[in-house]
Amino acid sequence: MYIKRERYLSKIRPFYDVDLIKVLTGVRRCGKSILLEQIKEEFIENGFDRAHIITINFEDLQFEKIRTAEKLNSYVNEQIKDHDKYLIFLDEIQHVRSFEKVLASFRATLNCSIFITGSNSKLLSGKMATLLVGRCVEFRIMPFSFAESYEYATAIGRNISPDEFMIDYINWGGFPLRFSFTKESDIKRYLEQTYEGILDKDIITDRSKVNRQNFERVATYIMANAGKEFSSKNIENYFIHQNADTLDKKTIYRYLDKMEKACLIDRVKRFNIVGKQAMSYIEKQYAVDTGFRMINTNLVNFEDTFFLENIIYNELKARDYEVFTGKTYKGEIDFVAINGRKKCFIQVAYYLAGKETIEREFGAFKPISDASPKYVFSLDRFDYSRDGIAHINIVDFLLGKKDINLS
Incomplete structure (x- = not known):
């Protein structure tokens, strides 16, 4: 059971097909993962091919070994089968070392729209800010409002x-x-x-x-x-x-x-x-x-x-x-x-x-x-x-x- 978080979807929607990395930050357990699912569902409802959606939750044991930029790059490129557009959803990206490098690479080399989440309010600071300046848009997600x-x-x-x-x-x-x-x-x-x-x-x-x-x-x-x-x-x-x-x-x-x-x-x-x-x-x-x-x-x-x-x-x-x-x-x-x-x-x-x-x-x-x-x-x-x-x-x-x- 979940509700549609229209307050956030209405902010993110205009950027669905814009060539910027969509960054969702917020405290753990506030609903970022469910929001990613709702975004994904909207794409599918509008006819997007499920086979062109790549989803990784870095807190899922299935992806426990993907902890470096190199391994993430290899995994995602293995999923790419053609030149059509792909959606890439990366949940709790802060678990990947030097993730900013691979995000910059995806954006430069792949036909894709990238959505990431992180439980760190400073996700867009430091090295990531330097490598991805002008290439990201951030949305702060909160627990349920009243x-x-x-x-x-x-x-x-x-x-x-x-x-x-x-x-x-x-x-x-x-x-x-x-x-x-x-x-x-x-x-x-x-x-x-x-x-x-x-x-x-x-x-x-x-x-x-x-x-x-x-x-x-x-x-x-x-x-x-x-x-x-x-x-x-x-x-x-x-x-x-x-x-x-x-x-x-x-x-x-x-x-x-x-x-x-x-x-x-x-x-x-x-x-x-x-x-x-x-x-x-x-x-x-x-x-x-x-x-x-x-x-x-x-x-x-x-x-x-x-x-x-x-x-x-x-x-x-x-x-x-x-x-x-x-x-x-x-x-x-x-x-x-x-x-x-x-x-x-x-x-x-x-x-x-x-x-x-x-x-x-x-x-x-x-x-x-x-x-x-x-x-x-x-x-x-x-x-x-x-x-x-x-x-x-x-x-x-x-x-x-x-x-x-x-x-």
Whole structure:
């Protein structure tokens, strides 16, 4: 059972027959392999010859021995029987050493369209970027959005309203296979094993020289505090409180980089609203999925907004906005969403429970003279819009019933 991931297919479709390597990146188990299958099915439905489709999943034991560019080149060329066009699907390409060389060769010598996936956000950096500059197009794949999760949950027979399902999504996120389980203990176990698998395969390998205990402590802290203002000093204090060895700032940032490369987190920069410019300073980290945040905290505190902020951040990124945290001379705006030269400002709250909360959330925009649209998001069904600031129900936004405007 799976749903059609139209959000991503609609982005990739215009490149099906373009002479660029289509690169799908994203955290493990987010659904990249299924998306490749859906792309393949669309070609077949449009009459493409199955015999001209070459598929390799490098995590399949059948292909375990293909670990070098030379062996991959030999295998693919053995499958080529004529001069007609071929489709080449390579799943989890990072397992092949010097894969960028063979991709460049395929593109230069074969009549083909190439689709690859990888569980590394920096797949298009370094040598690959040098060899394939201008020859790739990248698509970042995320776990199920709220809308996809609700569609899937409904398809498998869960009779639940969107508002009720929101609590489930806040807690356990959108990793597709987690919907195979109904008991919270089973969901938690699955997410923990998935998380540990990412650490083992993508971060704490034999060649990585990473102290597992120290890394797991840092990762737990980052996940548990996703959405909060980042400070390496706070992590140092956390280690002291845990009676653990202290870590220097360089090591902490190296661990953060590894988490980002494994697509576990996004690192969010600051936008100076007064100066109207993006800053290089990294302000916050957000988890790729709230399920991973949950297993590192074991409790959703409905008095704070960080789980909801995380969901809104991921949704904005999936909709192809540039997202920053905003700074005014008096405080913080949760998000500045930018598309080209247009932008809007967003505050996020669970519920606007009481006059004080309403004043705080709407009042955050007072220092901003910029005329760009301003929004307060919350789970309230009552419309609290006021003073030119729009209030949007979060569930309606996530389902596409309400949207933001930029100017």
